Amino acid sequence: MQEQTKIYNKAKTFNNSQLRAVIRSGEYKGQTAGLSKNMLQTNLIILEKNYALDFMIFCQRNPKACPLVGVSDVGAPFLKTLGKNIDVRTDVPSYNIYKNGKLHRTVHEISNLWNENLVAFAIGCSFTFEHSLIKHGFTIDHINENKVVPMYNTNIKNLKSGPFGNTMVVSMRIFKKDHVNNVINICKKFHFAHGRPIHFGNPEEIGIFNIFEPDWGDDPRPLLEDEVNVFWACGVTPQNAILESSVPFCISHTPGYMLITDIDEGAEIPIIQ
Amino acid sequence: MQEQTKIYNKAKTFNNSQLRAVIRSGEYKGQTAGLSKNMLQTNLIILEKNYALDFMIFCQRNPKACPLVGVSDVGAPFLKTLGKNIDVRTDVPSYNIYKNGKLHRTVHEISNLWNENLVAFAIGCSFTFEHSLIKHGFTIDHINENKVVPMYNTNIKNLKSGPFGNTMVVSMRIFKKDHVNNVINICKKFHFAHGRPIHFGNPEEIGIFNIFEPDWGDDPRPLLEDEVNVFWACGVTPQNAILESSVPFCISHTPGYMLITDIDEGAEIPIIQ
Numbered sequence: 162m163q164e165q166t167k168i169y170n171k172a173k174t175f176n177n178s179q180l181r182a183v184i185r186s187g188e189y190k191g192q193t194a195g196l197s198k199n200m201l202q203t204n205l206i207i208l209e210k211n212y213a214l215d216f217m218i219f220c221q222r223n224p225k226a227c228p229l230v231g232v233s234d235v236g237a238p239f240l241k242t243l244g245k246n247i248d249v250r251t252d253v254p255s256y257n258i259y260k261n262g263k264l265h266r267t268v269h270e271i272s273n274l275w276n277e278n279l280v281a282f283a284i285g286c287s288f289t290f291e292h293s294l295i296k297h298g299f300t301i302d303h304i305n306e307n308k309v310v311p312m313y314n315t316n317i318k319n320l321k322s323g324p325f326g327n328t329m330v331v332s333m334r335i336f337k338k339d340h341v342n343n344v345i346n347i348c349k350k351f352h353f354a355h356g357r358p359i360h361f362g363n364p365e366e367i368g369i370f371n372i373f374e375p376d377w378g379d380d381p382r383p384l385l386e387d388e389v390n391v392f393w394a395c396g397v398t399p400q401n402a403i404l405e406s407s408v409p410f411c412i413s414h415t416p417g418y419m420l421i422t423d424i425d426e427g428a429e430i431p432i433i434q
Numbered sequence: 435m436q437e438q439t440k441i442y443n444k445a446k447t448f449n450n451s452q453l454r455a456v457i458r459s460g461e462y463k464g465q466t467a468g469l470s471k472n473m474l475q476t477n478l479i480i481l482e483k484n485y486a487l488d489f490m491i492f493c494q495r496n497p498k499a500c501p502l503v504g505v506s507d508v509g510a511p512f513l514k515t516l517g518k519n520i521d522v523r524t525d526v527p528s529y530n531i532y533k534n535g536k537l538h539r540t541v542h543e544i545s546n547l548w549n550e551n552l553v554a555f556a557i558g559c560s561f562t563f564e565h566s567l568i569k570h571g572f573t574i575d576h577i578n579e580n581k582v583v584p585m586y587n588t589n590i591k592n593l594k595s596g597p598f599g600n601t602m603v604v605s606m607r608i609f610k611k612d613h614v615n616n617v618i619n620i621c622k623k624f625h626f627a628h629g630r631p632i633h634f635g636n637p638e639e640i641g642i643f644n645i646f647e648p649d650w651g652d653d654p655r656p657l658l659e660d661e662v663n664v665f666w667a668c669g670v671t672p673q674n675a676i677l678e679s680s681v682p683f684c685i686s687h688t689p690g691y692m693l694i695t696d697i698d699e700g701a702e703i704p705i706i707q
Contacts, residue, residue, distance in 0.1 A: 214487045214553075218505045221490075222515055224703045232491045234595070242495055242593060280487075320515065320705070322507070349702070352625050356702055429622070429629055430497045432593070 165191065169307045172196055177244075177421050184421070185251045190269055192417040193254065195304040198292045201354070201424040201431060203230055203243070203283035204396030205253055206403070207271075207412040210235045213280040215323025219402060220284065222320040226329050226398035228285035228353040230424070230431040236277035242432045244423030249281040255415035257400070262407035271412055279412075284396045286419050287332050289354035289426045293347050301334060303379065309417035310334070311375035312397050316368030317359070319398065324406035331359065331367065331392040333381060338389045348393070353431050361391040377416040438464065442580045445469055450517075450694050457694070458524045463542055465690040466527065468577040471565045474627070474697040474704060476503055476516070476556035477669030478526055479676070480544075480685040483508045486553040488596025492675060493557065495593035499602050499671035501558035501626040503697070503704040509550035515705045517696030522554045528688035530673070535680035544685055552685075557669045559692050560605050562627035562699045566620050575608060576652065582690035583607070584648035585670050589641030590632070592671065597679035604632065604640065604665040606654060611662045621666070626704050634664040650689040 172180060172189050177200040183189040193202055208216055213235070220227035231243040240247045250272045258265045258274070287310070291301050303310045310332045317329040336344050341361055349357040360367050372390060373380055377397055384390065403411045414420065424431045445453060445462050450473040456462040466475055481489055486508070493500035504516040513520045523545045531538045531547070560583070564574050576583045583605045590602040609617050614634055622630040633640050645663060646653055650670055657663065676684045687693060697704045 210487070214483070214490065214508075217487065217490050217494075218507075221502055221505050222705065224705065229494055232494050234491075235487075352702070429625070432495065432497065 166307055177423055180421050181247070181252050184254050185248070187269060190254045192309050193419045193421060194288055194291065194310060194417065197421045199426055201230065201243070201422045201426050202286045202288045202419040203422060204286055204399070205249060205414040205420050206282045206284065206399045207249065207279050208282070208408065209278050209410060210280050212323070212408050216282065216325055216399070219319070219322035219325040219399070220282070222322055223329070223398065225355060225359060225394035226319070226396065228355065229282060230285050230353050231283035233281040235280050238275050238279075238281065240281060240283055240422070243283055244433060247420070247422065249420070250275050253414045253418060253420050255418035257413045257415050259403050259411040259413070261409055262404050267415055274412065283420060283422070284399065285354040285431070286396050287355055287393050288419065290348040290351045292426060293351070294344065297343070297347055299336065299340070299344070302382065309378035311379060311381045312377035312395055312416060313369045314376045314401060319402060324408060325402040327402045327405040328368075329359070330376070330395040330397040330401050332395040333372070333375070333390050333392050335381065335384060335388050336391050337387050339387070341389060341391060344391060351426070354426070355393045355395070358391050358393050361389050364390055364392070367392065439580055450696055453694050454520070454525050457527050458521070460542060463527045465582050466692045466694060467561055467564065467583060467690065470694045472699050474503065474516070474695045474699055475559045475561045475692040476695060477559055477672070478522060478687040478693050479555045479557065479672050480522065480552050481555070481681065482551050482683060483553050485596070485681050489555065489598055489672070492592070492595035492598040492672070493555070495595055496602070496671065498628060498632060498667035499592070499669065501628065502555060503558050503626050504556035506554040508553050511548050511554065513554060513556055513695070516556055517706060520693070520695065522693070523548050526687045526691060526693050528691035530686045530688050532676050532684040532686070534682055535677050540688055547685060556693060556695070557672065558627040558704070559669050560628050560666050561692065563621040563624045565699060566624070567617065570616070570620055572609065572613070572617070575655065582651035584652060584654045585650035585668055585689060586642045587649045587674060592675060597681060598675040600675045600678040601641075602632070603649070603668040603670040603674050605668040606645070606648070606663050606665050608654065608657060608661050609664050610660050612660070614662060614664060617664060624699070627699070628666045628668070631664050631666050634662050637663055637665075640665065
């Protein structure tokens, strides 16, 4: 654990292209919260092209959870609009392989799985507003502790497209009740990174009955008396849609282990000009 | 002309669903700038499904000109996420039919042309920020005069996707030089309606050599000494891409004659919940 913390602290000193290089070489295989501050990080979904249109429409209809920030050409494992030399086969620290809607295994690179029928989708990520919150003096538990943010399935239905539907996944952070309005104001401008929270206060209202058992990520601590759980739409939502859809084959990032891009978090649009 | 002004002034008193009703019945066939204030209006592109993925990726890569706000299911002429009972076959005052990349004819409804292979795309429109500018006390020439905003082809290359590329189309409005910063600040928050201007000052810099001969819409007046031409990315850009692509069949709105939705212009996301 101490060794992991050391590696994470070293990774914190790297810029975005240095980080992609050590991830590509296999030197860094950890989670990416708190790394490469100021640069957009993204969720990743890779699908066969016959599912690509339905999936893209799914993202368009569920923009709070699935803000689409980049799409590859069919068969090309590159995301040219998000950065120089981004190769989706090697540049994510950990991938989930899904077969027939079930998690099959987790791997560190997917070069042997890529083929000319695949399309890669990059979806905005909450790490973007976290950096902004930290700059404004807020503390984020899971970053301080080098953990993965807790994520939960909810009872909020996604709008359907083709085989994709299911319910929204949310990420959770703890803030003082008095600070929630300020947190909302900071986050709402990040329209390609989930924007304002979708709920705060009562987890049961959105179908979360045990806050100490997240469906993805690490367990959170109990609240202090003046604190509240704040929930954001989460880019793991598409993986939830994949689970229900039973599509034959899908690759995603492992929740918390993101793709690091060359896009400034404050950019008006997520496109390298 | 006087009769048209009378009809336009009457249309100004209608709300969004009343307007869609008189457009659907054929009673109102005019342009829609200045109508149904506060409600999102959109550009429309209808394509055969084998071009839909490439086109959607084109929009994702060119979000200033092509902010995608709604997509139909394949074969369904409805945009359910943008409003109740929106039928793209009848709810736009004027349509352009393109065949093999050439403008074939202009019609007032397309019920006889719709088929189960078609997909409809709605793209954000500058009328959204115009309403906000008017609320802030600015005057918009073409609205005052019931004309269509002047639009120009430029030398700004779009990012390509499949057969879609070509150059950006811009719309132009005249403001006092001293007011440009204020105009930018008002417009920049409308990220699904072209956002901040892409240029002001010298039209030749973006490839416009005769400001008095727009490629679409009505001719503008000359500038006063303290005024400047301000240019926004325009939702007619996809029609320009269609012209170059030579896709066999495409239907669009006629520039200036938009689809009126039930989405509030100030909404965080363009989705009916």
